[in-house]
Amino acid sequence: MAKTLAEKVWDDHLVRSASGEPDLLYIDLHLIHEVTSPQAFDGLRLAKRAVRRPDLTLATEDHNVPTLNIDRPIADPVSRLQVDTLRKNCQEFGIRLHSLGDVEQGIVHVVGPQLGLTQPGMTIVCGDSHTSTHGAFGALAFGIGTSEVEHVLATQTLPLSRPKTMAINVEGKLKSGVTSKDIILAIIAKIGTGGGQGYILEYRGSAIRALSMEARMTICNMSIEAGARAGLIAPDETTFAYLKDRPHAPKGEDWQRALAYWSKLKSDSDAKFDKEITLDADQLSPFVTWGTNPGQGIPLDGVIPSPQDFTDPEEVSAAERALVYMDLKAGTPMKKIKIDTVFLGSCTNGRIEDLRAAAEIIKGKKVASDIRMMVVPGSARVRLQAEAEGLDKLFLEAGAEWRSAGCSMCLGMNPDQLAPGERSASTSNRNFEGRQGKGGRTHLVSPLVAAATALRGTLSSPADL
């Protein structure tokens, strides 16, 4: 029977499938971090259970860690306790951990791919909703809660009901200045924050094929913002070239064996998706959010919509609330919006290509005098690579801050937060109320728009410079 890519990966991981109960799926890689794991380890201790496969488990410190003075003890005692708890747990259960200061430390979804641990056809989970990032390699990857973290630690499996599948076809060629971030923001605006509920998304089409691995990760990363637990892209030559010679990629004959399997990982031409939508890449322009959920986005050239533009009463009231919270008026051009802080980073857009693209725009120019720009590499490796290329100097000379790796202002769990009423242009993934700090207001943007905005002080694209 013809199958979609998601169905193939699912079926290849079935430990058990019986009617009247969920499927039991084997998990190839379990990523953990300090925030969603402590209660899971406590559960294991309480039940006197071991970690079944420490050799398929990797921990990093990312959500809660500072991005300044990382050589000193963490100032906030509650944060310090949480990080210390992860260190103790990893030691007790024999799990590899990349701590603050370690060259492999960084945001868990940046670290996995750069080590070559993320490979096509795998099942990957993590107690973090942006685990969907790894889907860019043709892996089935999704976020889980702490109860499920404990379940995977104890059994290396998860009981799950089979989701439906949705094809998202993006055909055509992106215009200059338009990025994969704009593609995914446009998709979420089209299908809504609940549009992907119950589905695994598969991104296909010529515009997706043309993207680099890092750009593909940006798209898959935000699948959850459309309500889908997972999103994936069939592996191809771009995927294989990215993986070759990474530390954990298969070597020698194993590489050939892996390649033979990976090459089969695509949806059959006659496979049926439960739903299919199409987007024209040629028509896309830089996209930004105006509201308080990632589905409230429009082209940067547009004006803020009026609640009356919507028909669904839920959307009308959501828009009314969003405009009040964001302190914006319907009809205002997006480009007139004045920004206070620009955040370049996160598991969505904190990789080396993102930093290069922004640095190219900033190079030799100055960040607007009333703008704070924070550049936070997604991992210590990304930071080192950027420094080897001199990108840190370009950012610093322009007046931006150059930080150490972590989730930082994407979720404002560490000291990197917006002040109440402060407005950001952020390359991260969520513009929820207070996401980047209580009372903070977030506009989601691409790295190119972030850089141009930093220079002009108002939401801008590189074409405006």
Place this chain on the structure above:
Amino acid sequence: MEKFISHTGSALPLRRSNVDTDQIIPAVYLKRVTRSGFEDGLFAAWRSDPEFVLNKAEYSKASILVAGADFGTGSSREHAVWALQNYGFKVVISSRFADIFRGNSLKAGLLTVILGQSDVEALWSAIEAEPSLEIKVDLETRLVSYKNQAISFDLDDYTRWRMMEGLDDIGLTLRKIDEVENFEEKRAKYKPKTLPVLS
């Protein structure tokens, strides 16, 4: 996990859609390493407004939350479920839940009930007219009932059975661990391992 068979209590009407888990509990409250004490973070940003429904005396005994569509979107933090439970909620009713939140709730013993939006609206009106209105949520019959109303809801048989028995998912899987071992023997050898450290 505690058994869930039936719950009767009063309800809190939360007339908002797209309540994401950052609203249910903001990130700064996620630093605890225990499963308890998260009630102070529940809807923390909204609670500073005295008019927020959670602050109203007439709803102070509510144990059922009736929320707008797409409840629990965003972050996978199970802390959102714990915050609701720690505060005293046993049931959340909405017309749509985000996938991860719903999975987390049913694993942790917080019953999430999906009703049609018109049933949710009717429930809101009934609660607002009479805040002490008694609502019964019964897993045995899969019915939400109040006054002379009885609305049925769907929940798959397996999850219902697991919640009614208060069964630990891990214990259930460990009973089938030989099947996991069989699977592991057949796994491709080229699949990556995190140990030893190679980088």
